[in-house]
Amino acid sequence: xxxxxxxxxxxxxxxEPAEEDSAMLTRLNQRRLLxxxxxxxxxxxxxxxxxxxxxxxxxxxxxxLMVVLMAVTFLYTFLRDVLQPYVSQSRxxxxxxxxxxxxxxxxxxxxxxxxxxxxxxxxxxLLQLHRGTKYSRFPAWLERWMSMRKxxxxxxxxxxxxxxxxxxxxxxxxxxxxxxxxxAYQQVKQSKEDSWxxxxxxxxxxxxxxGILGLGVLALVAISSLPSVSDTLNWREFQCVQRILGYTALxxxxxxxxxxxxxxxxxxxxxxxxxxxxxxxxxxxxxLVLLVKAVLTLPCLDRRLELIRGGWExxxxxxxxxxx
Amino acid sequence: xxxxxxxxxxxxxxxEPAEEDSAMLTRLNQRRLLxxxxxxxxxxxxxxxxxxxxxxxxxxxxxxLMVVLMAVTFLYTFLRDVLQPYVSQSRxxxxxxxxxxxxxxxxxxxxxxxxxxxxxxxxxxLLQLHRGTKYSRFPAWLERWMSMRKxxxxxxxxxxxxxxxxxxxxxxxxxxxxxxxxxAYQQVKQSKEDSWxxxxxxxxxxxxxxGILGLGVLALVAISSLPSVSDTLNWREFQCVQRILGYTALxxxxxxxxxxxxxxxxxxxxxxxxxxxxxxxxxxxxxLVLLVKAVLTLPCLDRRLELIRGGWExxxxxxxxxxx
Amino acid sequence: xxxxxxxxxxxxxxxEPAEEDSAMLTRLNQRRLLxxxxxxxxxxxxxxxxxxxxxxxxxxxxxxLMVVLMAVTFLYTFLRDVLQPYVSQSRxxxxxxxxxxxxxxxxxxxxxxxxxxxxxxxxxxLLQLHRGTKYSRFPAWLERWMSMRKxxxxxxxxxxxxxxxxxxxxxxxxxxxxxxxxxAYQQVKQSKEDSWxxxxxxxxxxxxxxGILGLGVLALVAISSLPSVSDTLNWREFQCVQRILGYTALxxxxxxxxxxxxxxxxxxxxxxxxxxxxxxxxxxxxxLVLLVKAVLTLPCLDRRLELIRGGWExxxxxxxxxxx
Numbered sequence: 005x006x007x008x009x010x011x012x013x014x015x016x017x018x019x020e021p022a023e024e025d026s027a028m029l030t031r032l033n034q035r036r037l038l039x040x041x042x043x044x045x046x047x048x049x050x051x052x053x054x055x056x057x058x059x060x061x062x063x064x065x066x067x068x069l070m071v072v073l074m075a076v077t078f079l080y081t082f083l084r085d086v087l088q089p090y091v092s093q094s095r096x097x098x099x100x101x102x103x104x105x106x107x108x109x110x111x112x113x114x115x116x117x118x119x120x121x122x123x124x125x126x127x128x129x130l131l132q133l134h135r136g137t138k139y140s141r142f143p144a145w146l147e148r149w150m151s152m153r154k155x156x157x158x159x160x161x162x163x164x165x166x167x168x169x170x171x172x173x174x175x176x177x178x179x180x181x182x183x184x185x186x187x188a189y190q191q192v193k194q195s196k197e198d199s200w201x202x203x204x205x206x207x208x209x210x211x212x213x214x215g216i217l218g219l220g221v222l223a224l225v226a227i228s229s230l231p232s233v234s235d236t237l238n239w240r241e242f243q244c245v246q247r248i249l250g251y252t253a254l255x256x257x258x259x260x261x262x263x264x265x266x267x268x269x270x271x272x273x274x275x276x277x278x279x280x281x282x283x284x285x286x287x288x289x290x291x292l293v294l295l296v297k298a299v300l301t302l303p304c305l306d307r308r309l310e311l312i313r314g315g316w317e318x319x320x321x322x323x324x325x326x327x328x
Numbered sequence: 329x330x331x332x333x334x335x336x337x338x339x340x341x342x343x344e345p346a347e348e349d350s351a352m353l354t355r356l357n358q359r360r361l362l363x364x365x366x367x368x369x370x371x372x373x374x375x376x377x378x379x380x381x382x383x384x385x386x387x388x389x390x391x392x393l394m395v396v397l398m399a400v401t402f403l404y405t406f407l408r409d410v411l412q413p414y415v416s417q418s419r420x421x422x423x424x425x426x427x428x429x430x431x432x433x434x435x436x437x438x439x440x441x442x443x444x445x446x447x448x449x450x451x452x453x454l455l456q457l458h459r460g461t462k463y464s465r466f467p468a469w470l471e472r473w474m475s476m477r478k479x480x481x482x483x484x485x486x487x488x489x490x491x492x493x494x495x496x497x498x499x500x501x502x503x504x505x506x507x508x509x510x511x512a513y514q515q516v517k518q519s520k521e522d523s524w525x526x527x528x529x530x531x532x533x534x535x536x537x538x539g540i541l542g543l544g545v546l547a548l549v550a551i552s553s554l555p556s557v558s559d560t561l562n563w564r565e566f567q568c569v570q571r572i573l574g575y576t577a578l579x580x581x582x583x584x585x586x587x588x589x590x591x592x593x594x595x596x597x598x599x600x601x602x603x604x605x606x607x608x609x610x611x612x613x614x615x616l617v618l619l620v621k622a623v624l625t626l627p628c629l630d631r632r633l634e635l636i637r638g639g640w641e642x643x644x645x646x647x648x649x650x651x652x
Numbered sequence: 653x654x655x656x657x658x659x660x661x662x663x664x665x666x667x668e669p670a671e672e673d674s675a676m677l678t679r680l681n682q683r684r685l686l687x688x689x690x691x692x693x694x695x696x697x698x699x700x701x702x703x704x705x706x707x708x709x710x711x712x713x714x715x716x717l718m719v720v721l722m723a724v725t726f727l728y729t730f731l732r733d734v735l736q737p738y739v740s741q742s743r744x745x746x747x748x749x750x751x752x753x754x755x756x757x758x759x760x761x762x763x764x765x766x767x768x769x770x771x772x773x774x775x776x777x778l779l780q781l782h783r784g785t786k787y788s789r790f791p792a793w794l795e796r797w798m799s800m801r802k803x804x805x806x807x808x809x810x811x812x813x814x815x816x817x818x819x820x821x822x823x824x825x826x827x828x829x830x831x832x833x834x835x836a837y838q839q840v841k842q843s844k845e846d847s848w849x850x851x852x853x854x855x856x857x858x859x860x861x862x863g864i865l866g867l868g869v870l871a872l873v874a875i876s877s878l879p880s881v882s883d884t885l886n887w888r889e890f891q892c893v894q895r896i897l898g899y900t901a902l903x904x905x906x907x908x909x910x911x912x913x914x915x916x917x918x919x920x921x922x923x924x925x926x927x928x929x930x931x932x933x934x935x936x937x938x939x940l941v942l943l944v945k946a947v948l949t950l951p952c953l954d955r956r957l958e959l960i961r962g963g964w965e966x967x968x969x970x971x972x973x974x975x976x
Contacts, residue, residue: 175499188508188509197513205503209503212500213427216493216497231556232555241382
């Protein structure tokens with residue numbers, strides 16, 4: 005079998021290092037990746053200096069960011085939803101941690117990451133408007149950030165999918181069943197004919213629907229960033245998918261979060277320990293991004309940006325450059 | 329950083345148009361697509377004539393078709409499920425629009441699109457049987473249609489996925505919870521020991537199971553049409569996936585729709601305003617496709633088709649061609 | 653249109669067989685695969701010897717294994733969950749077959765296949781430890797097995813996805829609704845204030861959460877084995893994804909199964925007809941794999957393996973080889 009011939013003839017392979025150029029190695033690589041599903045060390049040709057190979061360099065920072073965000077949001081949600089009722093009413097809600105708390109951490113982190121995908125583009129536009137030219141480099145941190153957008157977006161999508169599955173699993177949980185049975189018991193005891201709350205129904209129907217649509221649009225964006233798919237797109241198609249669909253997804257998800265909140269904005273009982281409900285904090289950044297983006301698409305600013313990106317420069321700028 | 333070097337040296341790039349051949353451009357393209365997640369205009373090399381690039385030409389017609397179908401099915405469902413109860417019993421069911429109506433529009437459109445994927449192949453077969461030869465072009469509209477099957481199929485799959493998520497979200501909705509509580513209340517008031525309806529249970533178990541299996545098979549077909557996957561398949565494998573799995577999916581989904589209908593066929597209360605329930609209209613076309621396909625696989629017709637596709641012609645035909 | 657020009661000029665194509673080399677054929681192939689979604693026979697260039705093409709050779713054995721496993725697990729579950737109650741208490745639970753029985757068959761088969769992905773790697777390590785060298789071929793069956801790991805893993809992932817959808821569909825089923833209503837009725841009749849079972853709640857919250865996380869990690873592994881994705885990974889990245897994430901997924905899924913079981917281990921009422929509950933049988937193999945893997949990562953054994961894979965041989969071995 006190919007895989008193992010490689011491993012066993014590896015000693016002889018050393019004799020002809022000329023043929024072993026990287027291009028050929030990658031070709032082997034490809035063929036191997038298709039042939040094997042799990043790689044044990046002994047399956048490598050021994051001339052691959054294993055520990056010198058990079059390990060997802062472009063993913064380090066995005067993943068770190070995600071982990072930090074998840075930690076912070078977890079702590080915040082844990083304090084509000086689990087610890088507070090335990091301390092104030094000594095109610096034991098620790099059973100909430102595996103699913104209910106998790107499922108506040110996931111969407112919060114997800115939508116924040118999604119916002120950070122579109123934030124740098126906006127900052128760049130503002131910077132160009134301010135400088136009045138495109139012929140000057142962006143600060144290094146901004147360029148670094150822009151180069152991470154793909155990773156940030158894919159992580160946001162992953163968390164969004166998990167969030168969807170967690171949410172869908174709510175009614176199958178025992179905790180939900182027991183609550184339902186107890187509610188039914190209460191309703192009968194109070195002989196309450198109808199427990200329908202029109203306002204509450206509307207809220208849920210809308211935000212669930214928006215959430216699903218948002219996930220669907222986000223899925224299209226994610227699929228379009230599969231190498232084999234993006235290779236078949238031209239500049240314009242790729243930009244259309246990434247920008248138009250991307251902003252649509254961001255808009256749907258933000259609306260999803262805000263309608264989930266409904267009027268908890270004002271009801272003080274949701275401000276336990278004087279902390280705002282998480283959806284307010286979660287939807288702040290994406291809402292800001294959408295707002296600034298909307299301002300930037302105002303005719304006056306948009307035309308100015310068009311000019312700048314077409315190479316036009318504010319007279320002042322031009323002189324500066326020529327004077328160099 | 330690569331992305332921006334491109335943008336800033338773009339003026340100089342103009343000097344050497346020779347090197348800027350399309351092949352090289354696409355290579356840049358690829359690298360860029362991998363490096364950037366969202367493209368702002370100013371990230372393009374300025375020699376890309378942006379607005380001259382095509383924008384998903386092969387998707388225009390399929391998407392238009394989908395939008396039209398969704399509009400029609402939405403109107404039909406809205407009239408039957410929301411407006412009719414409001415007019416006749418002045419019952420306010422408008423809360424149904426975001427999810428329940430949406431979730432009739434999605435499967436209806438989805439299965440119709442899926443049927444249109446397999447319809448042209450059947451029409452082509454019938455045409456060949458009628459003409460008794462394969463050496464004559466198909467009408468232009470049929471060839472156009474056949475070239476859209478991939479897009480139609482992928483749209484059908486997208487809508488099927490959304491349909492699945494919408495359906496799974498039913499029991500987590502407040503509206504469902506309140507209904508459940510009220511039903512429980514009623515059952516207690518009527519002191520009804522057991523509300524089990526065997527017939528209804530069987531219906532739901534079967535159509536849910538068929539729906540999930542249908543979605544699973546459809547997913548395999550969709551994955552196999554990812555460029556990088558389909559490139560690894562040979563003619564026979566690709567046809568096997570697309571035809572055998574494809575028809576299996578169509579069959580499962582049609583069965584899913586019909587069993588969902590169960591015996592609403594006959595119960596007149598489902599014919600509000602003399603309109604048939606949507607599942608009848610939805611399952612008509614796919615059922616027809618499957619029926620004709622079944623007829624075409626009858627030995628006699630199948631052998632005839634084999635001959636024609638092997639190059640055989642009905643004697644009459646042959647003379648015609650020679651006489652030219 | 654390209655597709656059909658091909659079909660109609662196929663007679664002429666026969667004149668130049670030289671140009672029709674496989675490379676060009678595959679190129680046509682690619683272009684065709686992108687242009688057409690369903691292939692009818694008459695769309696082939698007639699010089700493709702259709703029935704001589706291989707049909708997923710590397711999938712035959714894995715799929716056979718899957719089918720056999722599903723048949724066995726189905727029979728076992730059917731006997732325990734449907735036939736036994738019918739025979740012993742003449743309770744009619746046949747409605748369970750389409751979903752509840754299916755949804756025990758799917759996870760059981762899925763986790764078993766996942767275990768068989770990691771078993772051969774472990775056997776190979778043990779063999780190398782025993783032989784004290786890497787310079788001797790593995791038995792043919794083991795090499796064959798290792799070459800099937802990708803297929804086994806993807807099938808496991810497919811079944812895991814179906815399992816997830818089936819599980820999420822539980823509460824939307826009529827059968828569940830009716831049961832819920834009857835439970836509510838019972839609770840009221842017994843005027844039972846609260847039906848909450850802390851222990852049961854915790855069990856479900858944890859195993860659902862673990863299951864979702866397991867599926868998420870497994871999805872990453874599956875995505876990384878898409879050709880176009882795996883081509884962008886280097887040896888180390890690919891191994892990292894396939895081994896670290898893969899074992900994490902196996903661990904999460906096994907924990908998911910064991911916590912699902914909770915303390916059915918000891919409660920004899922789950923041992924109907926003296927057969928153990930399926931989760932015990934299902935989690936046996938994966939648990940074993942994880943255990944042996946854990947042992948193999950003990951410093952002493954790990955260092956020894958490192959040495960062997962670095963080319964070191966147990967003195968005895970060396971002499972043997974030289975004596976040849």
